[in-house]
Amino acid sequence: MTMWQCPECGRSFKKANQKHICGAPLQTVEQYIASQPESLRPLLISIREALRAALPDAVKRISYKMPTYWKGRNIIHFAAFRNHISIFPGDKAIEHFSDRLKGYKTSKGTLQLPLDKPLPLDLITEIAVWSYETNAKK
Numbered sequence: 001m002t003m004w005q006c007p008e009c010g011r012s013f014k015k016a017n018q019k020h021i022c023g024a025p026l027q028t029v030e031q032y033i034a035s036q037p038e039s040l041r042p043l044l045i046s047i048r049e050a051l052r053a054a055l056p057d058a059v060k061r062i063s064y065k066m067p068t069y070w071k072g073r074n075i076i077h078f079a080a081f082r083n084h085i086s087i088f089p090g091d092k093a094i095e096h097f098s099d100r101l102k103g104y105k106t107s108k109g110t111l112q113l114p115l116d117k118p119l120p121l122d123l124i125t126e127i128a129v130w131s132y133e134t135n136a137k138k
Contacts, residue, residue: 028061032044033045033067036080040085047078047121048067050125051076051124054124055129063077066078075089076088076132086111087111087113087127089109089127089128089131093131094109097126100123
């Protein structure tokens with residue numbers, strides 16, 4: 001099978017012109033935050049701190065190229081995008097908190113937080129704790 005090689009980073013892919021991020025994969029949540037635009041870093045740090053406080057026993061790691069809190073399984077992810085920050089607690093959490101998520105864009109397992117509104121850190125904390133407690137029972 002012929003592989004396409006990115007001329008910038010040298011990585012090989014099955015598809016020609018495969019979309020990817022050049023450079024070494026990020027290894028830590030801190031590296032992820034540092035790699036984001038400066039304007040987003042304070043928001044990402046606030047989310048990281050809220051999750052760290054809510055899930056003190058969880059392991060911080062990068063999974064699916066996103067900061068992830070893990071304890072036996074993925075509990076919650078977060079990631080920065082051009083116009084929002086997304087929280088990925090899973091579809092059961094989105095369903096469970098649906099009444100409190102009115103006014104936010106959601107999809108299966110995802111909550112989008114617009115950049116022009118204050119972060120609902122208390123809600124993020126509640127979702128993280130609920131996700132941990134729910135996943136721990138499986």
